[in-house]
Amino acid sequence: MPRFKLTLAYDGAGFVGWQRQASGTSIQGTLEAVLEELDGREVGVAAAGRTDAGVHARGQVVSLSLERPFEPGTLRRALNAHLPDTIRVLTVETVPARFHARFDARAKTYCYRIWNDEVLDPFERWCVWHVPAPILDVDAMRAAARGLVGRHDFASFQGTGSTTPETVRELFGFEVSSSGPLITYRVRGSGFLRHMVRNIAGTLVDVGAGRRAADEVDALIAARDRTQAGRTAPPQGLFLMNVEYDAAATSLAAER
C-alpha cells in the first residue's frame, strides 16, 4: 500500500480541533471522509500535532496509506476539490511505508499572535489574541523567552489534567517580534506538552504587562507547578507552522 505525507493549512475556527470527537466537526474526520471517498475503503490518518479547537495550521503534517497508487499531484488536486476551503492540502509526497507523522517528528514550530491595541483589526479578529491594554514591553517578553530556550522540565507549562509522564522538552529557538500592534512569537522545539505554547504565551503577556519580572522564568520552570505560570492564552492566536523530519524517514531512496 502506498504511503503518503500530506502538508496541510487550515483555519481552525469552525472545527472542534484536529482529533475526532463524539460531536462536532474535526479536521481529522473531514479529511478521513474525503480520503475514504477517494480510496473506497476506511482510511486512518495520523497528524504530527493534535491541534485543539480553534487552533490554526500552516504546516500540519499527516501520514496515511491508501490502496490506490495515486500520483501525488493528482491526490492533492482530488483532495482540494473535495475538502472545504477552510482546509487545504499544500503538498503531497510519497514516503516509506514506516513513516509516521507524529512519531518521526524531530522538531515543530509554532507561532502565537497577539493584537496589542485598543481597537482590534476586523481582519485579524479570528487569528490573534486581543490584548487591548496595557502596551506590552516587547523587550521584556523577549528577555523572558530567552530563559525558556534549552532543555527543561516544562511541567509548569503543561495543561491541567494532562497526564504525560515525561515533561522534559527542548526548545531550540524562541523569537519575539513586533510590527505595529501585532506581536508574534515563533518557537521551535523538539516537542510540546499540551497547551504549552498557549501557557507560555499567557506568561509572556504577564511579563510584557509588568505583572511579572522577565527573570522569574527560571524559578517558574524550577517550580514544576502549573498554578504558578500565567493563564492559558486563547486558541485562535496559535498556528502550527512547520514540522521537521530526518531525511531518512521521508525519503524513498533511503528505504532501498
Added chain:
Amino acid sequence: MPRFKLTLAYDGAGFVGWQRQASGTSIQGTLEAVLEELDGREVGVAAAGRTDAGVHARGQVVSLSLERPFEPGTLRRALNAHLPDTIRVLTVETVPARFHARFDARAKTYCYRIWNDEVLDPFERWCVWHVPAPILDVDAMRAAARGLVGRHDFASFQGTGSTTPETVRELFGFEVSSSGPLITYRVRGSGFLRHMVRNIAGTLVDVGAGRRAADEVDALIAARDRTQAGRTAPPQGLFLMNVEYDAAATSLAAER
C-alpha cells in the same frame, strides 16, 4: 449639533453592503442602530463610498450629527463596545457642521487583491479573488494599468444598469505589486463609477492571462462600451483603503 467624521474598517463578508436594503444586514443600518441607542434619537449617516455586498473597508469615512456633545475618544469607545467585531471605528474627529463624507471627498484609494495559485490560502479565502491559472503576467498588467491613469471617460468600466450621467473620472495613480501568489492593485482617483475598480480588475486579469494585449486599454476607453471590457471581478477582493479631504472641509479652526 456637533458633527463627527468617523473612519471605519469592516469585514464586508456578512453584510448586504454599506447601504440599507429592504432585507439583510447593512453596515449603515448596523452603525445607525448603535448611534440611535447612544444619542436617544434617529441618526442618519453618510459614507464616502457606498461599498457593495462583500466589499471590505480599511478607511471608509462617515459623517453624522449628534445631539449629545460626545468627546471623540468617548464616542469611539462607546461605538466599538456596541458594534459587532466585524465593524471597527478607527478614529473619531469633530468637524465643521457643513462637512459631508461623500460630497467633500477629493480622492479615494481602493485596493484589489488576487490570489494567483492553484491552492488558495485558507486565511485569504474571503478577501481575495482566486485565479488559480494561468500564472498572470504582472508586468503586462502593470503596463495596461498605466494606460488608465489620467482623466478619461470610464463609461466602458461602469457597472451595467448604472445611470450616472457623468462618466469622466481622473485616476491619479495605479500601482500593481506582487508578493508570492498575491497580486495587489492600489488605485487612487478623484472618484469611481459603480463597479469601476472591479471591472478594471477583471480586464487586467484578462491582460495578465494573455487574453488581451496591454495596449488595448486606449481603445477600450475610447469605445465607451461596457461589453468590451473584462468581467466584473468578485467583491471580496476589493478594499476601500482611504478617503482624502481638503483641510478646510474637516478643520474646525478653518470654520471660524
